[in-house]
Amino acid sequence: MIHLTEVTFDDATPIDSYGPGFFRIGGQVMFGAVIVTSDAARSWGGMEDLDAVRDLIGAVDFVLLGTGRRMVQPPAALRALLEDAGIGIELMSSDSAARTYNVLLAEGRRMAALLLPVDGGPGGDG
Numbered sequence: 001m002i003h004l005t006e007v008t009f010d011d012a013t014p015i016d017s018y019g020p021g022f023f024r025i026g027g028q029v030m031f032g033a034v035i036v037t038s039d040a041a042r043s044w045g046g047m048e049d050l051d052a053v054r055d056l057i058g059a060v061d062f063v064l065l066g067t068g069r070r071m072v073q074p075p076a077a078l079r080a081l082l083e084d085a086g087i088g089i090e091l092m093s094s095d096s097a098a099r100t101y102n103v104l105l106a107e108g109r110r111m112a113a114l115l116l117p118v119d120g121g122p123g124g125d126g
Contacts, residue, residue: 012038012105015098020119023098036113038105046116047074050081056112062088064104066097066115094118 015036016024022031025041033044035052037060044052047067056063063082065074071091082089092100094115101113 013041014102014105015113015115018095018098018118021117023115023117031117033114033116036101036115037111044114047078047114050077053078053081053114056087057085059110060087060112061110062090063111064090064092064097064101064113066092066094066113068094068116069118 013026013036016027018024022029023034023036023041024030025034025036028041030041030043033046033049035042035044035056037056042052053063067074071093074089074091079089090097090100095118097113097115101111104111
């Protein structure tokens with residue numbers, strides 16, 4: 001399990017750590033893919049689950065898309081949904097996205113992390 005640097009986030013929801021198939025977010029362990037915003041974390045059906053991503057419209061300016069262990073291009077439908085809504089997308093591995101999310105969270109940025117698990121677990125890249 002990889003622990004991320006401990007920083008105070010007031011009432012925000014930080015990503016505490018991650019490991020094979022899971023993320024620990026705000027003290028709660030979640031398995032599989034997740035969407036994390038400053039005030040909540042929830043399960044996500046992965047890059048084909050556009051309904052969960054639609055809920056972010058108007059709430060965030062950009063998303064960090066963590067695609068597992070390696071960077072993988074998102075499906076065209078996901079990219080189009082975000083672009084049409086004026087939401088920027090930063091593509092990176094999930095470990096990089098988790099670290100970047102915490103830095104931007106501390107800065108008070110309006111963003112979300114869409115994370116596929118690293119190395120195994122439901123929705124992961126095995």
